[in-house]
Amino acid sequence: MSEDWTGRVLELEVGDVAHGGHCVARVEGRVVFVRHALPGERVRAEVTDDRGKSFCRADAVEILEGSVDRVEPPCPMSGPGLCGGCDWQHASMPAQRALKARVVAEQLERLAGLSWPVEVESFDEREPGLRWRSRVRFVTGADGRPGLRAHRSHDVVALDDCPITMAGAAEAGLSRTARPGTEFEVTEDSRHTVHVAEIRPGGRPKQLQGGLAVEQAAERTWRVDAHGFWQVHPAAATTFAEVVAQWADAPAGGRVWDLYAGAGLFASVLAGQVGGEGSVVAIESGRRAVRDGQSTLADLPQVQWHCGRVDRVLSTVESAADVVVLDPPRKGAGGAVVETIAAAGPARVVYVACDPAALARDVATFHGHGYRLRDLRAFDAFPMTHHVECIALLEPTDTP
Template sequence: MTRSGGRRPPRTARARTPRGESRVGTRFEVEVGPIAHGGFCVARHEGRAVFVRHALPGEQVVVVVTEGTEGDRFWRADAVEVLVPSAHRVVPPCPYAGPDACGGCDLQHVAVPHQRELKAAVVAEQLRRLAGLDLAVTVEAVPGDTPPGSGLGWRTRQRYAHLPDGRQAMRKHRSHDLVPVDHCLLESPDPAAHLVRDVSFDVAGDGFWQVHPGAPAILVEAVLAGLDPRPGESALDLYAGVGLFARFLADRVGDARRVTMVEGDRAASGHAAANVPGAPALAGDVATVLGRLPVEPVDLVVLDPPREGAKRAVVEQVVARTPRAVAYVACDPAALARDVATFAEHGYALASLRAFDLFPMTHHVECVAHLVKSDSDLR
């Protein structure tokens, strides 16, 4: 898939026309409401929504506004004092986590098991709001953190910014401002091992590979379990990266030539060709490449798009090929829900969904959705 090999550039506040006097720095008390997509909870103050970081649902906290003007519909804020704490609140293990500090972790103040419950609530809410689905969601723990169960020491690729004096640093939330950091507790003691099910993968030094050590194997397992590939079937692996899913699809269908990979990054596509010998590896924008290919039936499709999702143009080209099953790997639940809704318009129903905690201490969650044609014999 078209993703960079390291951390994505920091998300910064969008420039916008001020709507009155700035309220940055304003302090007030709020009762914290539900968790929302993006690593914050929603509170209300004098009728205005306030997106609060470093808080938990049900808490009574003092917040300081970090973004917002008098005329804005909502403000962003940090909880700087906890008056009534949640039973799930813990002391963050990292000294750099918290308001006006490193912005890499959203949930270090939350007990790890409850982090997963909050992420499950977000996935379920996005599916309900954007796809009209009422689904119970469980976020599964994935082995690979160090020490086990800590939610720390899992990030096998870590990049630091650097201060003018050479010290390493991390960025603040929604900012380019730097915070000196001796060591990130999420960093794994071991480098990434490009080995899955005894298969070694060729990956560029700066190419994309899942940063959680347990991610590649569990995602392959989930994709194959959902698709149940059969000998002789054909498959498309879209946003194929270096061919992780295609490699094992080829084994199951019995002929790599029946698995076509499409990847936007040419270097990754070259590695995919080496990792899945015999499988066609097409480089280019997925929607554009699909538009150039004959619209012929295909049995199976894997989608592993970047954070913005596959979007309608790709989904409609997928359903035009009438696959019996689609596996959709998603790192953003809102994008997943929007695309699931588009699939539903074309007769594809969500048959199952698994969610994985591949990014402990952050709000991010990875999902594998399994979609089938409504009139399919696969249920």
């Protein structure tokens, strides 16, 4: 067992970015994942976590030679030992996108064997990267004040504001006091109505304010559970629906699948493409999301809703599809679902992914089943954090 480095301060040459909001450095034969640093910097970093594995984690506490991409973090609560909600507050917005592009490219290379040029696009022409977060869960600390947890810790950092969160949601969530451990799930919808649910430790959610979010996206008004899934950045839903529509290009009268459909954002645009003679099989496991989708898309009877797990429901639906759209949770679709999609023989698969590692693993599986990556767009849908959203187009390998 090697010596525990926790608490030790290391002088490091910081190397490339890695998935998860940190950079890689090497010292004495060990890998150190450094937060609050940027590639090319020389820093003093304090080891925060050493479990005796081949790697340890550290926070850059002093910048000896800074990167040209370094900026003053817009949030005063961002930094070593402080709020763990953001990862890249200390990087300029273009640099954040470049870091995320490298991560996506690296995951595709490592997990799918693909060398793919990646560019991460911004939603926000003004580039502040602030006040975009429409959904957030604050937690109450030992002193009864709400905030967010420190990185990889249960400790709560009390906050007066969260500058990436929309103003109404930040105000509503952070102005409360409650029993330690109480969580406040806050949503600010398209109309800037704020919804708050309280979740006591071990308790059921109690709606304190609102509950039914009204969202404007893809040329439609959606009435959805304020605490169910919806894209967090206000520009994301419409942008993603446009890309999905463009790449899906579903034929009139066609048969299309929308897997992990949520309230049917993509089903709505696909239904317009296939028309009344076609069908969109929308599969979603959340009962409430299905109900919200059924009522919002009541004018589109070609959308056939199935409430259940994709892997189970797919075995009961017809086995052929002209186009498949999927937007799975972070862990991805997995081998069995990818295999079923490929077996349905779609001309195009549009894959919306919130984790590039899961996307790369599933793309590798698609490759093994006769589908290749044809196009990829990546979006900075979560500025200041390490998260990035990708949309991939896959086609049968023999497509010209």
